[in-house]
Amino acid sequence: xxxxxxxxxxxxxxxxxxxxxxxxxxxxxxxxxxxxxxxxxxxxxxxxxxxxxxxxxxxxxxxxxxxxxxxxxxxxxxxxxxxxxxxxxxxxxxxxxxxxxxxxxxxxxxxxxxxxxxxxxxxxxxxxxxxxxxxxxxxxxxxxxxxxxxxxxxxxxxxxxxxxxxxxxxxxxxxxxxxxxxxxxxxxxxxxxxxxxxxxxxxxxxxxxxxxxxxxxxxxxxxxxxxxxxxxxxxxxxxxxxxxxxxxxxxxxxxxxxxxxxxxxxxxxxxxxxxxxxxxxxxxxxxxxxxxxxxxxxxxxxxxxxxxxxxxxxxxxxxxxxxxxxxxxxxxxxxxxxxxxxxxxxxxxxxxxxxxxxxxxxxxxxxxxxxxxxxxxxxxxxxxxxxxxxxxxxxxxxxxxxxxxxxxxxxxxxxxxxxxxxxxxxxxxxxxxxxxxxxxxxxxxxxxxxxxxxxxxxxxxxxxxxxxxxxxxxxxxxxxxxxxxxxxxxxxxxxxxxxxxxxxxxxxxxxxxxxxxxxxxxxxxxxxxxx
Amino acid sequence: xxxxxxxxxxxxxxxxxxxxxxxxxxxxxxxxxxxxxxxxxxxxxxxxxxxxxxxxxxxxxxxxxxxxxxxxxxxxxxxxxxxxxxxxxxxxxxxxxxxxxxxxxxxxxxxxxxxxxxxxxxxxxxxxxxxxxxxxxxxxxxxxxxxxxxxxxxxxxxxxxxxxxxxxxxxxxxxxxxxxxxxxxxxxxxxxxxxxxxxxxxxxxxxxxxxxxxxxxxxxxxxxxxxxxxxxxxxxxxxxxxxxxxxxxxxxxxxxxxxxxxxxxxxxxxxxxxxxxxxxxxxxxxxxxxxxxxxxxxxxxxxxxxxxxxxxxxxxxxxxxxxxxxxxxxxxxxxxxxxxxxxxxxxxxxxxxxxxxxxxxxxxxxxxxxxxxxxxxxxxxxxxxxxxxxxxxxxxxxxxxxxxxxxxxxxxxxxxxxxxxxxxxxxxxxxxxxxxxxxxxxxxxxxxxx
Numbered sequence: 001x002x003x004x005x006x007x008x009x010x011x012x013x014x015x016x017x018x019x020x021x022x023x024x025x026x027x028x029x030x031x032x033x034x035x036x037x038x039x040x041x042x043x044x045x046x047x048x049x050x051x052x053x054x055x056x057x058x059x060x061x062x063x064x065x066x067x068x069x070x071x072x073x074x075x076x077x078x079x080x081x082x083x084x085x086x087x088x089x090x091x092x093x094x095x096x097x098x099x100x101x102x103x104x105x106x107x108x109x110x111x112x113x114x115x116x117x118x119x120x121x122x123x124x125x126x127x128x129x130x131x132x133x134x135x136x137x138x139x140x141x142x143x144x145x146x147x148x149x150x151x152x153x154x155x156x157x158x159x160x161x162x163x164x165x166x167x168x169x170x171x172x173x174x175x176x177x178x179x180x181x182x183x184x185x186x187x188x189x190x191x192x193x194x195x196x197x198x199x200x201x202x203x204x205x206x207x208x209x210x211x212x213x214x215x216x217x218x219x220x221x222x223x224x225x226x227x228x229x230x231x232x233x234x235x236x237x238x239x240x241x242x243x244x245x246x247x248x249x250x251x252x253x254x255x256x257x258x259x260x261x262x263x264x265x266x267x268x269x270x271x272x273x274x275x276x277x278x279x280x281x282x283x284x285x286x287x288x289x290x291x292x293x294x295x296x297x298x299x300x301x302x303x304x305x306x307x308x309x310x311x312x313x314x315x316x317x318x319x320x321x322x323x324x325x326x327x328x329x330x331x332x333x334x335x336x337x338x339x340x341x342x343x344x345x346x347x348x349x350x351x352x353x354x355x356x357x358x359x360x361x362x363x364x365x366x367x368x369x370x371x372x373x374x375x376x377x378x379x380x381x382x383x384x385x386x387x388x389x390x391x392x393x394x395x396x397x398x399x400x401x402x403x404x405x406x407x408x409x410x411x412x413x414x415x416x417x418x419x420x421x422x423x424x425x426x427x428x429x430x431x432x433x434x435x436x437x438x439x440x441x442x443x444x445x446x447x448x449x450x451x452x453x454x455x456x457x458x459x460x461x462x463x464x465x466x467x468x469x470x471x472x473x474x475x476x477x478x479x480x481x482x483x484x485x486x487x488x489x490x491x492x493x494x495x496x497x498x499x500x501x502x503x504x505x506x507x508x509x510x511x512x513x514x515x516x517x518x519x520x521x522x523x524x525x526x527x528x529x530x531x
Numbered sequence: 532x533x534x535x536x537x538x539x540x541x542x543x544x545x546x547x548x549x550x551x552x553x554x555x556x557x558x559x560x561x562x563x564x565x566x567x568x569x570x571x572x573x574x575x576x577x578x579x580x581x582x583x584x585x586x587x588x589x590x591x592x593x594x595x596x597x598x599x600x601x602x603x604x605x606x607x608x609x610x611x612x613x614x615x616x617x618x619x620x621x622x623x624x625x626x627x628x629x630x631x632x633x634x635x636x637x638x639x640x641x642x643x644x645x646x647x648x649x650x651x652x653x654x655x656x657x658x659x660x661x662x663x664x665x666x667x668x669x670x671x672x673x674x675x676x677x678x679x680x681x682x683x684x685x686x687x688x689x690x691x692x693x694x695x696x697x698x699x700x701x702x703x704x705x706x707x708x709x710x711x712x713x714x715x716x717x718x719x720x721x722x723x724x725x726x727x728x729x730x731x732x733x734x735x736x737x738x739x740x741x742x743x744x745x746x747x748x749x750x751x752x753x754x755x756x757x758x759x760x761x762x763x764x765x766x767x768x769x770x771x772x773x774x775x776x777x778x779x780x781x782x783x784x785x786x787x788x789x790x791x792x793x794x795x796x797x798x799x800x801x802x803x804x805x806x807x808x809x810x811x812x813x814x815x816x817x818x819x820x821x822x823x824x825x826x827x828x829x830x831x832x833x834x835x836x837x838x839x840x841x842x843x844x845x846x847x848x849x850x851x852x853x854x855x856x857x858x859x860x861x862x863x864x865x866x867x868x869x870x871x872x873x874x875x876x877x878x879x880x881x882x883x884x885x886x887x888x889x890x891x892x893x894x895x896x897x898x899x900x901x902x903x904x905x906x907x908x909x910x911x912x913x914x915x916x917x918x919x920x921x922x923x924x925x926x927x928x929x930x931x932x933x934x935x936x937x938x939x940x941x942x943x944x945x946x947x948x949x950x951x952x953x954x955x956x957x958x959x960x961x962x963x964x965x966x967x968x969x970x971x972x973x974x975x976x977x978x979x980x981x
Contacts, residue, residue, distance in 0.1 A: 122704060124702075203667065319961070319962060322962075366766075366767050367766045367767060368766065368767060368768060374769075383769075384767050384769055384771040384772065385771075386771065423736070436770075436771070437713075437770050437771070438714075438771065438774075439713045439714045439715055439770070439771075439774040439778070440714065440774045440775045440777075440778035440779070441714035441715065441717050441778055442691055442719065442778050442781050442782045442785065443717070443719065443720075443736070443737075444714070444778065445775075445778040445779045445781075445782035446735070446736065446737040446738060446782050446786075447736070447737050449737070449740075449779075449782065449783075450737040450738065450739060450740055450741060450786075451737050454741075455741045456741070457741070457743060493762075496758075512748065513751075516748065516751050516752045516755055517755060519752050519755075519756075520752055520753075520755035520756040520758075520759055521759065523752075523756050523779070524756060524759040524760065524763065525759075525760060525763045525764075525767075525771065525772045525775045525776075526759060526763050528775070529771055529772075529775075531767060
């Protein structure tokens with residue numbers, strides 16, 4: 001009856017191949033993770049570093065949930081992970097996170113901030129974010145290779161009549177916001193694309209030859225000339241530029257502004273090469289192909305460095321977007337080799353994430369056991385890192401039971417004009433690219449201490465714990481710890497807190513003390529940071 | 532924690548506002564010695580020097596005020612427009628007829644009529660005037676308020692060093708932030724000047740504990756938190772946990788301080804509140820005085836207009852709009868000078884009035900004036916300033932600076948020097964390059980410095 005049709009046979013064959021590929025990939029992930037560890041350990045030997053120990057399961061689990069999913073795990077998830085006897089469970093947890101909605105939500109927001117940083121700092125440009133995120137989300141769901149994403153972005157059609165209103169209508173998912181955020185100006189697009197995708201800062205060469213760096217003014221404007229065809233139209237000097245842009249596809253030269261010699265430069269790559277122009281290929285396309293080429297010395301390394309900084313809180317090159325020759329990486333060979341591996345694996349972002357988080361280096365504890373671990377660029381213990389505004393908000397929601405888990409899984413509604421997360425966005429906006437030196441402000445402290453999100457009289461998690469029949473004080477405290485700092489309390493901690501609860505005579509007083517413990521946990525460094 | 536950490540003085544400090552008795556109760560006396568010895572030391576220090584630390588109040592005019600109608604009138608020229616000049620308390624110095632109260636304060640003011648800057652775009656000009664630098668590349672330049680308050684704040688000030696009242700930050704948010712100095716130097720923002728905001732909002736958000744929590748309970752919570760922090764810091768020492776503890780210490784200190792009462796404007800006599808003007812800017816100026824009185828070194832009051840967010844941006848109907856704006860500006864600013872003077876605060880308080888640029892001398896077809904950075908005015912007054920003068924000149928038509936051009940950097944260096952600081956002092960930036968308080972090319976305006 002059941003004949004295998006040729007069609008099915010092909011499908012089956014493909015399945016077998018796919019399964020084989022997955023195993024092959026798992027091996028290659030491990031090989032790349034080992035490569036990371038080899039380089040990091042080699043430097044430890046030279047520097048006489050005594051590295052920290054491996055993290056315990058709860059520490060690792062909270063960490064990857066925040067780094068990959070952008071939100072702390074639920075009580076149940078922590079319990080199951082800690083209790084799971086599978087030897088391979090860390091790797092499986094990473095796979096689970098990468099295939100779920102939290103990864104998509106968190107990295108959509110992460111990449112939007114990288115590619116469209118203006119949406120974080122300029123309220124007028126926030127309207128560009130939804131459609132940009134719409135585009136990113138779909139690419140991340142498809143796990144589109146990074147080089148293709150960047151090519152799509154750099155060659156996005158700009159035929160709209162009014163780019164500033166696109167965001168409001170949310171009509172279409174498109175990365176065109178990149179161009180609107182740069183005001184459609186060739187110089188801004190040049191500076192922005194070089195910095196974001198190549199880790200090359202040519203901005204200063206816009207006005208003058210840079211005294212330290214290799215970039216010359218002529219080079220800057222030669223690079224900017226790839227965007228020369230975009231003709232921005234301004235409605236008036238006063239308003240936000242309204243993009244009624246026209247693109248002249250074959251314009252590939254620019255006059256250097258205010259140049260005493262009135263030079264006009266032809267579109268030229270940053271390395272000085274002249275492009276080979278092909279018919280029907282726009283100058284933006286030509287540039288995009290050069291930027292994302294496997295042998296571009298910057299593209300893969302810049303991306304590897306960004307993801308490294310995402311997970312370790314500090315890039316191999318720091319600042320994260322400055323790969324200039326004068327700025328030497330902490331581990332140059334590692335950066336080169338990881339860049340090569342990333343390119344060799346078709347710029348697969350998930351591959352790179354897997355390799356990083358499966359390394360032993362990433363899985364070290366953040367507990368300090370030796371003073372040689374204090375220099376963050378040695379990566380000898382996991383750095384304590386600040387969270388994004390979204391992560392703080394979503395984690396507070398999850399810890400306190402303020403939102404059902406499926407809502408917490410999705411990104412917060414970022415662009416509601418007066419959403420309750422507004423304060424979080426304002427007060428926790430990133431001011432530094434280095435999560436390892438994010439500082440707490442007074443207004444942040446006031447918000448977490450006294451804001452509605454920590455008003456324990458109204459928190460469901462406390463209701464649930466009190467309503468659950470026959471929980472001992474120890475079990476109640478255990479649940480509060482799992483819900484907030486995603487670990488079990490240490491024995492001494494538990495004893496101290498149980499005593500404080502049990503010393504209270506009335507149920508009301510006990511409830512009050514439990515509320516105080518919850519409040520203190522929500523305000524703690526351990527809750528508010530990733531570590 | 533490194534010894535030179537900026538947080539060192541605060542480390543165990545949420546204990547400080549507690550009474551010694553309660554502090555002992557809460558902590559079991561563990562670090563009581565440190566807590567108890569801390570405050571008297573500071574008090575002694577302040578008494579010893581006897582010098583009141585300097586403060587600065589910046590009156591920020593969003594949109595670019597029309598200097599030619601306010602401080603550099605040209606009654607002889609067709610560009611002059613319809614406003615008439617009036618004499619002031621300073622011989623030979625004339626200003627706009629719609630600033631009569633301010634005219635009485637002119638001995639305390641130095642008008643700079645020869646500002647010459649380059650930026651005519653709101654966002655870029657705002658960034659330049661408020662940070663001293665163009666937004667350029669990766670360096671996150673701090674706002675003037677962050678720079679000065681970092682240098683001027685004294686350890687016994689219970690309030691943050693930089694308070695920003697009703698700012699309209701939308702156009703150039705970075706110009707209102709601490710930049711590479713970090714959030715510790717971020718402004719405490721009260722009120723916001725979006726359309727429809729009233730002076731009711733001039734309070735600190737989230738400064739009250741949750742309803743129903745009494746003082747002992749708050750102490751218990753903080754003591755629990757202190758326990759968690761101590762454990763975390765022992766295992767994972769570093770900047771992050773230090774910064775967290777320091778911010779909480781400052782926040783708790785502010786919540787419990789007498790200083791927080793600065794925001795209760797109802798404590799002031801109704802008559803004085805009326806004199807400042809019952810509007811956001813007027814009450815903001817009053818709040819500025821109350822904050823300076825309590826040791827806050829930098830307060831800015833933004834005046835973004837009575838209706839829109841960029842009220843000074845008078846491209847149309849320049850004259851009636853300005854008249855309305857002057858009706859708010861004049862009593863608020865004049866009363867501020869007077870009030871500071873009466874309370875003996877004026878010698879130690881520099882008052883700066885400026886926007887991002889001036890406006891075109893020529894009047895456009897909509898009876899308005901457009902953006903004009905080439906030749907315009909700012910005003911300095913109070914502490915550190917030799918008042919009663921107008922410095923520099925513009926040409927008869929107002930189009931160019933005729934005498935004594937002053938750049939943005941010159942002006943900011945003057946401000947820095949007027950509050951007793953060295954403009955060449957450096958801060959390390961986020962890109963590892965040291966940045967001076969004011970641009971190295973700047974020359975402070977000696978003529979206006981007292």
